[in-house]
Amino acid sequence: MRRPFTNIRGACPAVAIHIPWDATENYGELGAYAASKGIRIGAVNPNLFQDEAYRLGSVANNKEGVRRKATGHLLECVDIAKAVGSDALSLWFADGTNYPGQAPIRQRANWMQACLEEVYAKLAPDMRMLIEYKFYEPAFYHTDLADWGMAFNLANKLGPQAEVLVDTGHHAQGANIEHIVAYLLNEKKLGGFHFNSRKYGDDDLIVGAMNPYELFLIFYQIVDAMRDGDTVVRQKAANIAYMIDQSHNIEEKIPAMIRSVLNVQTQFAKALLINSQEVRLAQERQDVLGAEHAVRSAFEQDVTPLLEAFREERGLPADPMKAFYDSGYLNRIRGRGIIIAIAKAMTNSGSPAKAGRPLFVLRSRKDSLLQKIIRLRGRSAR
Numbered sequence: 431m432r433r434p435f436t437n438i439r440g441a442c443p444a445v446a447i448h449i450p451w452d453a454t455e456n457y458g459e460l461g462a463y464a465a466s467k468g469i470r471i472g473a474v475n476p477n478l479f480q481d482e483a484y485r486l487g488s489v490a491n492n493k494e495g496v497r498r499k500a501t502g503h504l505l506e507c508v509d510i511a512k513a514v515g516s517d518a519l520s521l522w523f524a525d526g527t528n529y530p531g532q533a534p535i536r537q538r539a540n541w542m543q544a545c546l547e548e549v550y551a552k553l554a555p556d557m558r559m560l561i562e563y564k565f566y567e568p569a570f571y572h573t574d575l576a577d578w579g580m581a582f583n584l585a586n587k588l589g590p591q592a593e594v595l596v597d598t599g600h601h602a603q604g605a606n607i608e609h610i611v612a613y614l615l616n617e618k619k620l621g622g623f624h625f626n627s628r629k630y631g632d633d634d635l636i637v638g639a640m641n642p643y644e645l646f647l648i649f650y651q652i653v654d655a656m657r658d659g660d661t662v663v664r665q666k667a668a669n670i671a672y673m674i675d676q677s678h679n680i681e682e683k684i685p686a687m688i689r690s691v692l693n694v695q696t697q698f699a700k701a702l703l704i705n706s707q708e709v710r711l712a713q714e715r716q717d718v719l720g721a722e723h724a725v726r727s728a729f730e731q732d733v734t735p736l737l738e739a740f741r742e743e744r745g746l747p748a749d750p751m752k753a754f755y756d757s758g759y760l761n762r763i764r765g766r767g768i769i770i771a772i773a774k775a776m777t778n779s780g781s782p783a784k785a786g787r788p789l790f791v792l793r794s795r796k797d798s799l800l801q802k803i804i805r806l807r808g809r810s811a812r
């Protein structure tokens with residue numbers, strides 16, 4: 431088990447946890463265990479959508495008791511983050527409505543803000559609150575945090591430790607995500623990413639699988655901000671929390687994650703190759719095609735040999751995917767029926783961690799069809 435992850439952690443130093451899916455009795459021990467494996471616990475993700483009580487909303491629910499329950503869970507997650515040594519509370523709300531008139535939209539915004547103010551006050555000084563938005567699904571009429579502007583406004587109201595999280599799958603078709611990224615960077619409010627790619631809705635496919643150029647252009651904006659004249663913009667750009675939020679239904683999960691990381695690395699490397707001087711000069715002489723060429727030509731470079739050399743210099747396998755398959759790990763976990771074991775543990779206790787299995791297999795939030803089925807089963811049981 432140790433060998434492949436010794437390799438992967440060359441690029442991915444942290445594992446996000448999702449509560450209650452990763453719930454365990456002793457969080458200090460969990461943090462120490464992660465450290466003993468050379469990784470740390472990244473963002474803590476509360477779950478405010480699985481419990482039947484949240485069917486009509488969590489922190490924006492019109493029932494005060496439900497809002498209390500949701501706030502209590504968020505506060506519990508702040509404590510968990512402190513115990514495991516995490517510096518990020520990552521928030522996504524399924525809150526919204528399906529029909530006009532179903533609930534008071536303005537009042538819900540105020541309820542949500544009041545709950546988050548209470549949670550914000552309990553953050554450790556070095557902790558940040560990442561606020562994610564999504565324009566529809568599971569709600570189909572209105573979502574309480576529908577776009578970056580709403581998340582940005584809420585983060586501004588809460589304070590400097592609150593920042594916006596951009597999930598690349600949470601926009602309407604045709605939205606210019608790299609523009610949103612640039613805007614938030616300029617406002618010093620871009621906290622993190624949930625990477626994934628999509629063709630239609632929030633498909634949660636392997637990042638870069640559908641539109642690698644979009645991913646490259648996102649990194650172009652980040653790399654450009656890293657060279658900004660403003661120190662704070664540079665610091666913020668260097669301190670972005672990069673996360674993967676995907677759902678692997680038909681493909682092997684760990685290779686899919688490795689592929690995702692490699693795709694991110696590739697587009698980041700290409701963005702670093704953009705000749706910023708050439709771009710700037712073209713912009714100054716208002717040479718539209720010259721500027722476009724300076725950006726695009728970096729995308730057309732093959733960075734594979736560069737990345738292989740970069741990894742080898744650090745004592746990492748040049749080809750992480752090959753190293754993973756060669757390790758035999760996939761066959762070993764297949765042999766012990768880990769997926770079935772986790773499914774069983776989740777059905778019984780809602781917590782894969784309690785089964786004493788590794789935490790990284792069911793990684794992303796809506797990890798698989800399997801989890802959706804388990805959730806639906808849980809609902810019908812209640």
Ligand SMILES: [Mn+2]
Pocket residue numbers: 522562597624675
């Ligand atoms: Mn997400």
